Every structure is written in C-alpha cells, then in structure tokens.
Amino acid sequence: MFKKFMAVMLSVTLLGSSSAFAATDSTGGNTEKQKWQNTSEVVLQGEVVGTKIQDVSYIREVGSEGEVKVTLTTSTHYDFLPIASSEQREVLQDNTRTDIIEATKDDELLLNGEEVRDENNLIPNLSSNSVASPRVFAAAANDKGGIPSVCHYYGNFKNYSYGCYNGVSLFGNPKGSNVQKTNIPITNTYATRAQTTIDTFQTNYNSMTSNLKGFVGATGLTILGIESVIAAIVAGGAAAKAASELQVNYNDANDNLKKAYGYISNM
16 A cells, blocks of 8 residues: 555656645745635526535655645535525534545555545546536426436426435446435425535546546556555645545535435435
8 A cells, every 4th residue: 555655645746737736834944835716606496596615635754654644625605696496594504524634654555544445446437427517417308307327317397306415436436335216296395405515526426526636637647545545645746736626525425425315214
C-alpha cells in the first residue's frame, strides 16, 4: 500500500500545478491549508428551487515520524426560492461533515479510522457514466429522474415506480441492498421526499463522474481505485483538491442513496 501511496504522490509532484493549493506555514512548514467554495443550482422535478453553497476546508498535517493527517470538512448550505416545497426543504437541510484521512507511520491508509481498500482497481469508463443534467433530463420527461442503473423513479404524474440501491462505487456502479416499489401514488408521504433525494443524487453522480475525469487528468493515472483517491488527498499538492472534490461527491452521492433507499422502503 505504501508503494501505491508514493506512486500517487510522485504523480502529483510531477504533473500538478503549484498554484492548486495555497499552503499555510503554521507549524514549521508541516501544515498545508486550503479553502474553497462550490455553488450550484438546486434543480428538482425540472424546476430551479434554490442554490446549494458548499464550503470545503482541507488541512494537512505531517507528524514527527512522517505520519500524515488530513481533515476534510464540508459545510453545505441551501438558499431556497419561495417555490421550494416544505418536503424539499425538509430533505435538503444544511449540514457539516468531517472526514479524517491518514497515512500512518506503518504505511496504512485510513479513512475515519478504517483501512482503505479498493472497490475496483480498474480503468474507469469515463464516457458511459454521465447523463444529462437534471434540467435537461426533466425537460424530456418530468415524470422520471435519477440514474436507472443505481436509483431512479418514473411515473405518469399520479403513480410512480421506484428502484434504488443504497450505495454506489467510485466508478458509478451500484452496490449494497436494493429496494423496488411500484404503483405508488404521488400523495404517498414519502413520494416527494424520495423524488427530491433521487434528483439530488443524480446531480451528485454527474459531479462525481466529472470530477473523476478531472482527477485522472491531474494525476495522469489510468488504473486506479478508491485507494488512489485517498492517497492523493493525503499526498497534498496539486491533485489533492481534485481528489478531495471527488471524495465530497462520493460522500454526497452515498448519503443521498441511503436516504432515498429509506424513503422507498417506508412507502
């Protein structure tokens, strides 16, 4: 695992741009800090209902024995338009998430205290995973949404069918348990909540696919897994921001899948 970590770090050093991170020397040169903000429209059922503002903080610290600790904090805030429904506001609430990513002195990669293992160690198919943006997708048919292979819904504006896994891999493949429901009326307590979450997952999925391409471009890697992403975050430098963005998308996608899976299960 240490060799993988060093290989990614070398790629970052050789291929990255020095301007990607503005380092802050707060502990004798052993701390690197960066903050950035992402803003995007919230599009649900074909309508813009607000704006999502996501602030990301990256802090990398190197210990006395060479161990590395990265604190990646994501704070998400929603500014809703009056058109947003109470159910949509209930589902999309402000939140803060912190991940601790480490490379130990024993050369292990850890994510929140657990060893990181590749889900797949293969060449990602970057051309087949992305789909149309939520607005374009909904313009074609406002009665469907999501990613059909992972989590989606479709119907006739009165009754809907749902199918959803509770997880997705870095490369967009479904994982975990699956739930399916059919002939669910739109008046069901969980229908709008599920559709809101699935539409949001679709945006997360497309962002993950886009940022995966950016990560591959920043590192020059063609064969990679989740270990490569975590190692790049730990390594710092030019590709760490691209890897961090990808990790944020991955977290958001899986958080929303778990919520959608729960709503559908309770229908």
